[in-house]
Amino acid sequence: MSQRDKAPEGEQQAMNGTEDPTNDEMLVETDVSDGLSASESSVGRDAETVISSDNINVWYGDDHALTDISMDIPENSVTAMIGPSGCGKSTFLRCINRMNDLIDVARVEGGLTLRGKNVYDDDVDPVALRRRVGMVFQKPNPFPKSIYENVVYGLKIQGIDADYDEVVEESLKRAALWDEVKDRLHESGLDLSGGQQQRLCIARAIATDPEVLLMDEPASALDPVATSQIEDLVEELAEDYTVVIVTHNMQQAARISDKTAVFLTGGELVEFNDTQKIFENPESQRVEDYITGKFG
């Protein structure tokens, strides 16, 4: 992932001409090209599959939210899910750590394996599963406790015996928050700004050292500066974690992800491929229309 930073400036010609220049979302062209060049570096990498879904279907009551989703998510990479609102990308994310179990009317069919183990097997305890899969939510949601208590929450509930002070420092450093909060660790996490709160939530999620980090539109409630901090952070985290990120923002997906899944209305996975391929030369006409802004 570190190769991303070395991407040559002149990669802009990698852009093909399909983008509609009038589309608002595509105005920041240099960013898109950065993302394209970055993902190129990951092409050809032979990563092990961590998460693999096999014809997953989800219903909320009578509402068919996800239809036959199958995809393989590789290790130590960023996989982005994009698509219009209500297309089921968050629902798929919540299938991975079985957060859908908390919704009474939700029903999941099909298989989803984490390192070869089907998480929907009867002998899988969803609580134990969630301890191996960290999650960051759309809206920053630190607990109304001190910054310190927020970070050690996972350690405490999971009964992990560790040097809390060390874990707090380590996690906050990795979340790029340490320098800003090191003098006020015992103040409330709610006193931080929105971007800081979201980085605190990331620190909280990685404090227990999960294998997979799920991020549900982590920057959608933040201003551009905070968004860019979160994006940098995601790229760094992918060195050690398998990150699955849902985003509304196509530039963001292009900038930070190695692979991209495009969901379209009706809860279908229309295309899943290397990010570069998706943004340069998608196979499906619908995906091309979507990323060029012709619809959605």
Next chain:
Amino acid sequence: MSTDTESSYADGFGQVSRTAGTVFRYLLLGATMFGIVTLAVLLVYVANDAIRPLTADLGWHLTFFLTLVVPTAVVGGYLARRNVPALKLGGMVIGMLGVFLLFSGGVAIVFVDIVPPLTGLSYVVGLLVPAALTVVLTKYEQQIPFTLRVAATGAAFILSLVGVPGYFHSIPEIVRQLPVVPADWMILTLVLGGVAAVVVGQYVARIREDTTAGLAAGASALVLTGLAAVVGPTLGVDANAAAVVTSVAFVPTLAYAGGAAVTREQERIGLLLAAVVIGGSLVGAVAVDALGFAGPQSWVDWQFLTSAHSGTAENAGLYPAIGGSILLMATVAALSFPLGVGAAVYLEEYAPDNAFTRFIDVNISNLAGVPSVVYGLLGLGVFVTYLGQPTGTVLIGGATLALLILPIVIISSREAIRAVPSDMRQASYGMGATRWQTVKNVVLPEAFPGILTGTILALGRAIGETAPLIMIGAPNVLFSLPTELTSKVSAMPLQVYAWSSLFASEDFYTKAVPAGVVVLLAVLLAMNSIAIVLRNKFESEN
């Protein structure tokens, strides 16, 4: 048509009639004012009957006007224009002192007259020993299985409080049989002063972020309580009373005022208001004494508060009823809080959404509206007729009133729990927390102030209830304080009712009844003020 419109614009846009709206608005204002003014007049009327301010000498009024009212108005007026937060701080300190003084009276009744200090101490020690064990066990939470921990904790409490008959005395018994026991005031200093010291110490340690300062504050709180108990008798105040009032009222108020003076530089000028009010009252009291002005011949006086019912209204008092109300409230709180909060947590966090839970939902709301006399009948039927308990005891009265407010406690607790953002639950579950861990670590701490507020307001309803107590056979007249859960109990509203019905005479109507009502209202206001302060704090934090 269009030309008409254009020409009319030249004179402005015209007017839209608001007559109906204006009439409606003033009708609403009238309705609001009618209720409030009627209530205010009623309260003033009763308070006038009870306190009789007009029986005081003109000089008395003049003295207090000069020493208390004028300085307060000057300082208050200045702060109201320049520094409203400081005014609020000053008001808070005065209100705190007043409310805590009232509560210290209640605490004194319980820990001096109802439970002898030595008995109290014996149970405090008997509870502290297993509680300490529990804390130690919690440290090793990871190593010891949950069931073993619960069993060990339960066994420790039972062994400590009950002992093994024939083999092993319980800890309270051992304490009571000690050959040398400290004097009552020492016990009160140790127990109540100790609690105040812990609370104040933690408060100071938190606001100063300094453990040493907290320890120092706690130690001085304890010393101050002991000092008050020693010095009190030389000033004509009972040592026990001095220890109670100091630890319950003066120490917390001082700690709050001191903390504000140190940490809130912008607002500390507000303490001047508190100083002026308290100083003005003291100076005024000394002055009227020195000048020989007689105060009002109030029916709410020391004699009324400390004596029992009597055949003549002048000598009648409310003391056993006050003690009974306190014991009833303690019983009601002990029963309704765990039951109500438990039910609320279950219904909000655990219960699936099905026909059965919806049926329960609807019926809890219905039960909250059932008349209290029906609950009295229920208490009589269940506890007295069916379970064979004696009528009119503290336990039966408390249990009946607890049933009465249970639906209110459940509803308000559920609202508090529902107000916890679902984001926080999601965050906790996402970290791999179990439901129980989420409820314990996230939901309950966040909902607690709301739950407490709702429970206090519900207790306020229970303290004013008469009908259920009559139904379960509580005696109309009680000449001594109830000292056990199985003693007969009276309560303030029941005593007032008895005076106005059984002893109905001109004398009782105009003297004892208004005085009783004023005391009851003062207690209610004190309880509600705590609830309001809690709620404001809760709201400002969110």
